[in-house]
Amino acid sequence: MDRLIALCGVLGGAVLIVFRVYDRADEVPLWAVVAPLLVMAGLELVRRTRPVLTVSLGGLAFAAGVFAGSLLATTIMYTDLLYAAVLYGSHRMSRVLHLTGGSTVLVLSALAWWKSGTAAGLLIVVVASLVFLAPVWTGELVRKHRQEAESERLRAEQTALLSEMDRREAVVAERARMARELHDVVANHLSAIAIHATGAQSVARRRQLPADDPLVEVLAVIRENSVQGLAEMRRMIGLLRDSGGGEADASYAAPDLAAVDALLAKARAAGQDVGLEFELTEHGEHRDVPVPVGLAAYRIVQESLTNALKHAGPGLVRLRLEFEPERLRIAVDSPYRGGAGRELPGARAGLVGMSERAGLLGGSFEAGPRDGYWSVRAVLPCGRGSEAGA
Template sequence: MLVPSLPPRRLDRLIALCGLLGGAVLIAFRVYDRADRVPWWAVALPLVVTAGLELVRRTRPVLAVSLGGLAFAGSVFAGGLLATTIMYTDLLYAAVLYGSRRMSRVLHLTGGATVLVLSSLVWYAAGTSEGLLIVVLSSLVFLAPVWTGDLVRRHRQEAETERLRAEQTALLSEMDRREAVGAERARMARELHDVVANHLSAIAIHATGAQSVARRRRLAADDPLVEVLAVIRENSVQGLAEMRRMIGLLRDSGGGEADESYAAPDLAAVDALLAKARAAGQDVGLEFRLTELGERGAVPVPVGLAAYRIVQESLTNALKHAGPGLVAVRLEFGREELLIGVDSPYRGEPGRELPGARAGLVGMSERAGLLGGSFEAGPRDGYWSVRAVLPRGGESEGRA
């Protein structure tokens, strides 16, 4: 069961109010020492002073415990009231808990001295049994609150030390994690630069050289070979540019400015994807058509990027594997979901798989899953069908 916690000021007011009410009830029923000879106001005055000091027990502990000691002494001489005694012990406890270390040492010494003096006087005047009784009672009043406050203070300090140590350990762990991530990003950037980027550069250079040879041989601009070389060079140059931007992003480990020249593609670039696909697929008998349904509206950036990559990978797979025919791309913009459908002619012929085959399907499925959506792909009625559903709300954006 959870106990609601009160703000410190409100808790102090509650303690003062309870002490006043409890003391008023005891005074009303005349439950205090020498009630037949002491007027009620003589007992009520120390009670009111002690209750007022409860309001500053945290902010002014020295003042509270000093005036509280005088009020307690007045209460003892006038007529001992239990409510005043209890509130005075709370002032002692608060002085040790919220005061300085010096205050704690002073209260330990004064409390021990008070117990020793009172018990000695009573033992000398009344005997051993009364002296032992005064030892117990005075220890409960002057020493028990001080020891309790000191114990609670030590536990709080230890808890604070452990919390700081845990925060320091978490900070060091986070620094180690970031360092490891930075090292891994740097390694990936080196691998991409030394392997993939170099291969793309070689493809672009060879395509440019082949175009030069075609121009020297005076081949027509609409010659299939010239068009294929142009597509190869354009795609390799664009892939090399994106690869270099990606390498720059990987090398930026978070300590510097990000490469603002890199803008994540979105659905606005799907038309350019289709134009490139038409240019590359006209020689193999492929046609491409885009159909949009519903209001596009504002699409979150992670959703737009994932949709673009899914369409891009689907068109790439169609160019590599589809038979002649129509490749239909459909985007349905709902209020809460974005539906992506790509249908391409399915040949169903077993062929030699290239390195990394089916990695594109895995990547599309992971993109949809990270956004909380769904993905499926497979043959259906003579077509290879790709279906993806991406949530458009803030939840998907937050997960991304």
């Protein structure tokens, strides 16, 4: 921008010189008009970085131009130097230019009035004010607007920062509340189940029941699941409470598809008494999937097997995992037991949770009766986009 202003000033001055549009064109040598013009154009190049230098040398060049030939291009560039000095210089520079500009206007108008009368004095007041004061006032006005805009921007950033801090504090408080609820309600119930199951096992041992007795096996499954659920619940509580920006609980490892075999083993042990069998088939090349996808797949399989144990009729539960280059397909088919039955607490909440897990990853989920089976179908994308989004 500074180079463009300098170039326009030189070209404009050249046009005026060619057509001899300046005072005493027949008396003043050409170099006396060109020199102030070139000096002023050179000062335009450093008007932002050297305001004191540009105003000082510019004032001398302007005075020389006035006495030589009063070239309009030189005067206009000098007013731009005054404007830039106020806009980019210090507050002290602005005060100095206001003082010197007003003094110059007063001195010149007084001299003109003394020598040529009131009309000449008024004319000099108007012209000198346009040259020495108008650029200074304009620069000061623009500078104030810029400072106000910068203050508003900083205030907006500060407000956004405070809002973000409030949001984080709200999240921290909510996570702490959830941790308390999980600890006080769910974890206590799981602890009670584990304690009662252990006591029942002790009673069974005192009665000398054999290890393969169905009652002993059921008690062992109840105790094992309750203890494992309690341990995972405690890890989850620790993860929720670690919401202050510190390191996460290293003991908590998110489950993935590698733990599906353990899920099936537990499901087979729990399903013996109700006539359920479980089968796993895998298609495609088994490979590692992103952590969020592996966790979502594990939870979907876990919830599907749990629903089968709760609601399915006797028969074979088929679990199928299809590994494709860009997605993972999960299919669970369990014998469908129709008819109205007593719904357990939290009925259909698991279906909603599975659907939400698939939706958050950009996948799809559907579940419902089909050809005598309760079918669960989930498709989870395995690309980088799903991992970043999760």
